[in-house]
Amino acid sequence: MAAVDTVKPTDGNNIRTLKLSGHVGFDSLPDQLVSKSVQNGFIFNILCIGETGLGKSTLMDSLFNTSFESTQASHNLPTVKLKAHTYELQESNVRLKLTIVDTVGYGDQINKEDSFKAVVDYIDAQFEAYLQEELKIKRSLATYHDTRTHVCLYFICPTGHGLKSIDLVCMKKLDSKVNIIPIIAKADTISKSELQKFKAKIMSELSNNGVQIYQFPTDDDSVSEMNASMNSHTPFAVVGSTDFVRVGNKMMRSRQYPWGTVQVENESHCDFVKLREMLIRTNMEDMREKTHCKHYELYRKKRLEQMGFSDVDSDNKPVSFQQTFEQKRSNHLLELQQKEDEMRQMFVVRVREKEGELKESEKELHAKFDKLKKDHTEEKKKLEDSRKKLEEELLEFNRRKQQIAQQMTAGSHHTLTLGKTKKK
Numbered sequence: 265m266a267a268v269d270t271v272k273p274t275d276g277n278n279i280r281t282l283k284l285s286g287h288v289g290f291d292s293l294p295d296q297l298v299s300k301s302v303q304n305g306f307i308f309n310i311l312c313i314g315e316t317g318l319g320k321s322t323l324m325d326s327l328f329n330t331s332f333e334s335t336q337a338s339h340n341l342p343t344v345k346l347k348a349h350t351y352e353l354q355e356s357n358v359r360l361k362l363t364i365v366d367t368v369g370y371g372d373q374i375n376k377e378d379s380f381k382a383v384v385d386y387i388d389a390q391f392e393a394y395l396q397e398e399l400k401i402k403r404s405l406a407t408y409h410d411t412r413t414h415v416c417l418y419f420i421c422p423t424g425h426g427l428k429s430i431d432l433v434c435m436k437k438l439d440s441k442v443n444i445i446p447i448i449a450k451a452d453t454i455s456k457s458e459l460q461k462f463k464a465k466i467m468s469e470l471s472n473n474g475v476q477i478y479q480f481p482t483d484d485d486s487v488s489e490m491n492a493s494m495n496s497h498t499p500f501a502v503v504g505s506t507d508f509v510r511v512g513n514k515m516m517r518s519r520q521y522p523w524g525t526v527q528v529e530n531e532s533h534c535d536f537v538k539l540r541e542m543l544i545r546t547n548m549e550d551m552r553e554k555t556h557c558k559h560y561e562l563y564r565k566k567r568l569e570q571m572g573f574s575d576v577d578s579d580n581k582p583v584s585f586q587q588t589f590e591q592k593r594s595n596h597l598l599e600l601q602q603k604e605d606e607m608r609q610m611f612v613v614r615v616r617e618k619e620g621e622l623k624e625s626e627k628e629l630h631a632k633f634d635k636l637k638k639d640h641t642e643e644k645k646k647l648e649d650s651r652k653k654l655e656e657e658l659l660e661f662n663r664r665k666q667q668i669a670q671q672m673t674a675g676s677h678h679t680l681t682l683g684k685t686k687k688k
């Protein structure tokens with residue numbers, strides 16, 4: 265390939281600022297961006313972690329003011345499973361593809377040590393799927409259903425006693441992978457004074473254990489003040505309900521008790537409105553962005569390093585992806601060649617060994633054959649001898665037989681005499 269001189273645009277110091285003498289029209293860029301985004305629709309993925317029956321499904325219904333028609337999970341599942349459901353929602357002309365992931369069976373096992381594993385695996389699997397799409401030659405990122413988790417709502421039991429160890433372990437494992445928003449579930453079951461202490465305890469336990477929770481961003485002037493104040497209210501104490509009670513001429517989501525009514529959307533009753541404001545109305549885009557630019561970036565970096573890629577070589581000099589790839593390719597080919605040579609050598613050695621073995625057994629066979637042949641000749645000789653002996657004996661026998669026959673025909677008298685002599 266011929267070397268090409270790279271032409272770099274002038275750096276920042278050399279850029280001149282010019283005045284336009286009339287309207288050009290690129291001030292419409294933000295509008296173009298909005299219109300394009302609205303056309304494409306938005307994707308948001310929420311992961312709800314919390315024990316069975318803590319009100320996860322009810323809170324989701326309350327947050328999106330709909331009924332996701334979830335079924336109640338049982339308490340006796342052997343392991344934690346993650347179930348994802350995707351819904352298409354529309355508000356005015358904005359479409360939202362919402363995925364809600366629920367941890368089924370979380371905290372229901374006797375041994376809760378590994379409860380976080382299924383969650384970590386799920387989050388990593390979504391990152392991996394996105395990475396694989398990015399690494400494809402023919403990518404379809406524009407139409408790709410991004411399932412990466414944008415926020416994790418961690419439901420804390422309203423015990424008033426602080427966090428359980430499963431909460432700390434799980435959040436610690438997740439804080440570098442996902443934006444965590446801890447919330448106190450079923451906050452109507454805890455008194456107002458206890459709640460403040462409980463919140464403070466949770467925050468101190470989180471910071472003592474170095475758990476990084478999602479901070480509402482304060483770098484955008486339009487929302488920095490509100491976000492800063494909201495940061496000081498975490499963890500939000502929320503109440504959810506699927507029941508409505510008439511208040512004035514409006515139907516309000518509420519929980520009714522013999523002593524009164526808790527209104528979900530009443531800010532003096534709970535922090536539900538604050539959560540909805542922060543999660544959906546103000547910071548949804550920031551969470552999507554942090555997921556891509558912070559958490560996914562970290563995952564991608566780790567994975568590419570695992571695959572052996574790096575931005576610098578062993579001498580700390582910058583290397584390109586292509587250089588690393590070509591280096592890896594030639595290393596791989598070299599390794600293959602070495603393996604092939606080794607195998608060839610091994611083959612030759614094995615053939616030689618086999619040949620030696622075969623020769624040895626051939627020799628043995630020959631020796632056996634010779635011995636058999638010798639035995640056979642000896643046996644044959646012995647047989648021959650005995651045959652000769654027999655023949656001689658037969659001859660002798662026949663000779664004697666003839667002799668006797670001649671003697672018998674020589675005269676019976678002789679025989680009688682013989683008989684008489686015998687009788688004596």
Ligand SMILES: Nc1nc2c(ncn2[C@@H]2O[C@H](COP(=O)(O)OP(=O)(O)O)[C@@H](O)[C@H]2O)c(=O)[nH]1
Binds near residue numbers: 315317450451
């Ligand atoms: N007291 C109280 N009960 C709630 C609240 N949210 C839900 N529940 C009740 O808790 C039970 C379990 O709720 P569900 O949403 O199915 O819990 P999930 O298993 O975490 O999805 C139901 O009977 C709900 O009515 C709440 O904020 N306060």
Ligand SMILES: [Mg+2]
Binds near residue numbers: 337
């Ligand atoms: Mg549920």
